[in-house]
Structures are given as structure tokens and as C-alpha cells.
Amino acid sequence: MKYRFIFFILAYSSFLYATENSYGWNIHNSSLNIGGYLDMTYDSKREEEFLFNDIAMMFSSNNNRFDLLGEIELSHISVDGNSNNSSDIDLKIERLELTYALSDDKSIKIGRFNSDIGYWNQAPISILEDTTTEPYIVKNFFPKATTGIHYHQDINRNSSFSITFQKNNDISHQDNNIAINRHFALAYYGEKEEFSWRLSLGKYLNDSSIDANYIGIGSQYDGDKLVIQAEIFTKNSDDDNNKNLYSAYLQSTWNIKDKHDAIFRFEEYKDNTIETKEQIYLLGYSYRPSKNIVLKSEYIYHQKLPLNRFVYSISVLF
């Protein structure tokens, strides 16, 4: 009951605090901004069909050359108020990062941050994504988060590269898709007008001391009415389940009319655990009644696995 109360308070707040293209509450006479997001999903193939996937608070502040960014999250809360099947509240540090601008075009960041890999990992929350479900690549090829150091440099106005390094335990490792204690990654990003492209490669050591390395490329066309995105990743590891994996997807999002988008995604991946090559087709529709709320529905068709289903969600950014 108390979680429903929290949900309604947050949802109500979201209608009040989202003006222009800014979100959150700006603390008067300071650079501190506090906001957050929440999303609720329905998935007919999940044990808990209805879930509050995420309820998160974010804060950010800057001072001269420093930028602080934090994100604390309650995740997977069922409608009866349990978090990850436990009645205890499970709070996680999703991100806690301090960035220092070394110069106009170079910066260094320490803390826990989203790995600078691929398109989806830069905005891995439902309100920012066109679909409720994510491509297979996102959760299976590289660590979502890194606890370490990140160096970023602009090469020119249209391209940049970054280096990520971790040689310690993850400060919130129960939250990571792959539990790691080592990670080294290089990423390149370029753009020209509506087109952009990414190259990422890296190596990590998971908590079971198994090495893995990955490489991926992706490209995106980001037009006013149409967004097309494609990525391909491959991964190799000593672990039999992660040997010579690959996955690729192509997604298009068509803005049918103001507030209404239609989405199509095709993806293919190789899954060693069940020794199969799977193909997935997704057809989705999203409606954004205001710029900080989205309602999404999608049908997912699996060619081999018995996972065909409808998924629905509502997400709010505040």
C-alpha cells in the first residue's frame, strides 16, 4: 500500500515539474537539481506480471570545473510492495560520478557510471527508450556499469573517444548485468548532420575470474520523423556459454504524428546455453501525452523460443 502511495505522489509531482526542456527541482540559489523517474511494466511471461521496474532519484550539481551526478534506485517492486521478492527496501547506487573538466575538450570522471558502450547504454531507462524491452546485446555483451575511471576527449566538433578503466570491486555489483571486478574499454563516437556511428571494444574479468572480450559497431540516423539504428556485437570468453557469441539488431522508429511513434525491430543472436540461433521481431507503438510521460505497447515474436508475448509499460521522468 505504501508503495502505491509513493507512486502516486511521484506521478503527481511529475505533472508539476517539467517545464520547457528542463526537468526536476532546481534548489534556489544553487546549481543542485533533484529529479527522478519511474516505470511500471506488464509482461505476461514474467512471474510477477505487474512490476514497478524502477523508482529512482537523481541529483546533479556543478561548480566551476566539477560536475556531480548521482542516481539511487529502488528496482523490481511488485504491486504488493516487495522489492526483489523481499519485503526489505532494496536501495542501489545506480550511478555516483564526479567529472572534472581538464580543459575545454578533455574530461576525467571517477565513480560508478554507465559504460560508454553502444547506443542503448547511454540512456538505459524506459522513459528514454523507444521500446519497453531491450535488444539482447544490451544485457549480455558488456557490463552496464563500471566503477572506476573514465577519460573523455573530443577529437574535433564531430567526434570523440573515451577510455574506461576498472581494477576494483563494483560499489553496487548486485545491480550490474555482469558482475565484474576488472574492465578496460575504448570507445569512439562520430557524427555528421543526422548520422552518427560508434565503435566500442573492451575486456572484462567477471566475479568468477573468467575473462571476456567484446567488440561492437553501430550507426544511427536521427531525423525529425524517422530514427534508424543498427548495432552488431561479438564476444568471446573462456566460459563455454560465452564462446563466440554474436548479436545484431536493426530498429526503426517512425514518428507517425505528434506524440505517436511506431517501432519495428529485428534482431538475431546466438545463445550457447541452449545452442540455438534465435531471431526476434518486435512491433511496437508508443504514445507521449506530455514530454515526460510515455505509454508503450509491443508484441514480441520469437522464432524458436516460447517467449512470444505482449508487453506494456508506463514511464515518467520528473
Place this chain on the structure above:
Amino acid sequence: MRLFTILTLIVTLLYPKHLLVIGNIDFPKEKLTKEEIKAIFLGKHQFIAEKRLLVMNYKYNSTIRVCFEKSILEKSKHSLERYWRKAYYQGKHPPKVISSTKMLMLYLEKIYPSIGYIDENQAVDIKFKTLFRVKCNID
């Protein structure tokens, strides 16, 4: 038909003919390219001469802002909303919204380095540096 022509003429008259992107009189650069201005107003480049830049914009739907977004940013309202949602999650914030050119000029006089834009034909009494001039494109 005549009413439509008159309305079109009124709308056209409301929009500035040219915009000037301006900075403090001692702004560290003499000129900026359209690409550089775009990067600054989208929060991709926040520092200049190793100092954090104050970036100013007008209120949503004001004629001068519509002109700026079409002519410099070259993005629709839908694209800008999508862009700022992601940027907010990454810790970026949109330019400071000011209500008038007078207020913009006050910030420009007090805070260094700062950048904004004005209608070329608007009279202002504070010295500034013109960094870029663009024809207002509202098609």
C-alpha cells in the same frame, strides 16, 4: 485568400529578419561557426577558455527562439524534446531561460563568459561581440 495573405504577412513581420549570436565584449573567440553554436546550445560543449559558459535562451514558443531553433539548431520541437530528455539523464541542463533581451544584456554584462542571441534590429545599450549572423529561416 486575402485574409490568408494578410495573416501570412503579419506572421512574417513578427519574426526577426536576421539574428545575431552575441557574447561578452571580451568573449575569448572572435567568431563561432554554426556547428560550434549548435554544440554550445545543445550542452555538448560547456567550456570555453577553460571556463564554464553561461548559455541563454528565450522562452518557449517566443518568435525569436523559434527562429533560432530552425535556423541554427535545425531541429524540430519533437527532436529537441527527445534530445533534452536524454541529456537530462546524463546530467546536462538546457540553456538558462531569460524573459527579455534587456535581461540577456544584463547577464552578458555581469557574467563572463556568456552567450545568447538577439534580433539584429533591436536597439541595445550594452556593448557586445557579434559571433555569428544568420538569416531567420522559419519555413
